[in-house]
Amino acid sequence: MHQFELTKKVPLELFGYDVSFTNSSLWMLIAVVAASAFLIMSMRGRSLVPTRFQSMAEVIYEFMAKTVRDVCGPEGMKYFPFVFTIFIFVFFANVLGIIPGSFTTTSHISVTFALALTVFVFVTLVGFKTQGVGYLKMFVPEGVPLLLLPLIVVIEVISYFMRPVSLSVRLFANMLAGHILLKVFAGFVIGLGLVGGWAPLAFMVGFTGFELGIAMLQAFIFALLTCIYLNDALHSHH
């Protein structure tokens, strides 16, 4: 489908690999620039009585800080910048993708899987750093009968390595499904013409609002699951 196609803006090749600057890269760059501009510009005033933009930035910051504090405890605040960066990037990538004619970077599994793999590797490193070899105890739940233990350990290990897959597929499939649905209904608008096309058009307007909610919710869920994985890495209550 046209809206998911990658086009090369600046063809590049490095060591035999295709590293072209595509429209996906462009929209990721736009997301980063928009997020940085939003946060830096809105917090420039630093007034006691916040302006409209400053209060928006503060609400987002406070919301994520509260989530990290609730899920990971006070020790988790050390990793808050990481979680917040992930959240704000996914958030901006999702929301910018709703603009008609734009490119949704998060509707490609390569992008979301790279993000999820970053989270996975980071959390694993944090786990081994804070708990040492004891982090492996996560795969051995307490109070399991000895007979069942080999089976449980295998299942736990598999479920641990499925984390990046589930994290990336969730985000990518949500974004893809929403955009395909909008596309299908856009086809109905053209197909029904001037007479009956208004009904699917009205639905599309409403559904775009719903998509905006989904975009925010999925960014939050991505960050929230990162927090939960971090909590597993920081505390050994398994």
Next chain:
Amino acid sequence: MDPATAKLIGAGLACTGLIGAGIGVGTIFGNYLNGALRNPSAADSQRIWMFVGAAMTELLGLLAFVVAMIILQ
């Protein structure tokens, strides 16, 4: 049957997995609301777990959707 027809029917059948996810997510949000109305003071602390549960349930449905997309390709 024409293979192209069978492919489309298969993709449609794969999407039926979303029924279960719909029921599951509805149950989670419904039960959360049910519990929150009975004990509003405990609602805030459990909201995060509702979202986690919804995310986990939703993933299983989305896997069915991804399978349908793979079939359609």
